[in-house]
Amino acid sequence: MELKSYLLSVGFLNSIADTFLFILRRGASCVYMLVYVDDILITGNDNRLLQQTLDALAQRFSVKDPENLHYFLGIEARRTSKGLHLNQKKYIQDLLARTDMLHAKPVTTPMAASPKLSLHTGTRLSDPTEYRTVLGSLQYLAFTRPDLSYAVNRLSQYMHAPTTDHWLAVKRLLRYLAGTSTHGIFLQTGNSVTLHAYSDADWGGDRDDYVSTNGYLVYLGSHPLSWSSKKQKGVVRSSTEAEYRSVANTASEVQWICSLLGELGIKLSLPPVIYCDNVGAIYLCANLVFHSRMKHIALDYHFIRNLVQSGALRVVHVSTHDQLADVLTKPLSRAAFYNCSSKIGVSRSPSS
Incomplete structure (x- = not known):
């Protein structure tokens, strides 16, 4: 103060x-x-x-x-002639050393696509302290690693009663970090001033409670600015509803970023765009008439219609193959994960 x-x-x-x-x-x-x-x-x-x-x-x-900026709150900043690379290599190395995983054999994805984890798989850990400690450290890593967000969010849901299967999944995530410790976000010079986002939802993806998972990635030009992987509140009745709620949450984040950019004196040349791969959700964003099957949706999700109608926001269809937010809503196969992670903006530290 x-x-x-x-x-x-x-x-x-x-x-x-x-x-x-x-x-x-x-x-x-x-x-x-x-x-x-x-x-x-x-x-x-x-x-x-x-x-x-x-x-x-x-x-x-x-x-x-x-x-000059080089280290801030566990985040390393490395300048090159092409831009600024943000990563948490030292933080990762310290975490791997603390868990005796520094020389572990790397894997190509942070979480296996199958079998899916649940509350009841495996044997209850007698002492969950290490599991909770490691997960707390991994949550901080997601600040510069959108590719970790889904796995960290998923594993954090078992904090209250972790099992041997959950612990094996944590160790797999650490093995993934062992091979990608230099990865981070590269902020490139000459970036365009346009705002767009990818929004997705995995309808009823949690087999324990059938609650859907939201995921979004917000970009300024080619730079990922904000991302989230989070479960929705309550069970929804259709994939359209799950996707619509996800678009509304993404729109809220986009509006906050617009406010921040405005205070920084940065003017956007075009209205922000949200890419969604669900046609029904896109129609719902633009349709002025409440469909009878959608009357139960809380009014706070319908604010996105006003944004679309006023021209402050566009919601556009994108093919499922090009939906980058998939990496934030469900575990992917090796090929699908590589396709997403190579595009979302996570990269190795460039040479000086």
């Missing part, structure tokens, strides 16, 4: 979309400051204004000498 009060007093504005973000504008010049407890990232388009801000900050608070 002391830092916030100071920043507001010298002209910074606190972002509404992200309370950790502070923005300073001086004509065409701007400075962005991202604060997490006592760790601070600061950047801008005017080196003089940036240095003045750093000097003023050092006079008011005890701060370390500023240095």
Whole structure:
């Protein structure tokens, strides 16, 4: 609060979309400051204004000498002439060493496509502490690895009663990490300023409770910005309803990103687009008449119709083969996983 009060007093504005973000504008010049407890990232388009801000900050608070971004909250940032690569290699290596999996034989997918896990497969672990500890570490890894999101989400659902089969699935995920420790997100220079997303749902995919899983990937140009793999609330009655709810959740995330980009001064040249592979859900987004079989859907999911009707958002059909969000909703075969993971933006660390 002391830092916030100071920043507001010298002209910074606190972002509404992200309370950790502070923005300073001086004509065409701007400075962005991202604060997490006592760790601070600061950047801008005017080196003089940036240095003045750093000097003023050092006079008011005890701060370390500023240095180029290379490591922040467990995320490594590596600059090349082509852009910025974000990965968690050191974090992964530490996790593998802690679980004695550093020299494990790698596998090509994070989770086996079959047989599917359930609450009752395997024998109950006598001490679930290690399972829960490792899963907690894996949840943090999903910040730079959308290819891990589904497996981590799925395995986290067994935290309360993990079994031997669940533990084997965790070890398989660690083996996948052993072969992909340098993978991460590459933010390329010269990226286009267009926003689009892929939305998908695995209807009734959980054989324990038949609840569907939502998945979305949001891109700014070619860069993945946000992703999620999460179970829906309650059982739905059709694949169209499951997909429609997933599109609505994706639209909510897209609207939040639009608000954040607006505060950063970034204007989108075209309305955002959401790609969905369910024709029924697409028709439902644009249809002004409530179909009798859809009256039970909560009104908060229908806000997407207003966005579509006002032209603020487009929902477009994409073939199932090109549905990148598949990687967030169900375990895939080796070929299907490779097809998705090679396109979603997860890549090895490039050479300098």
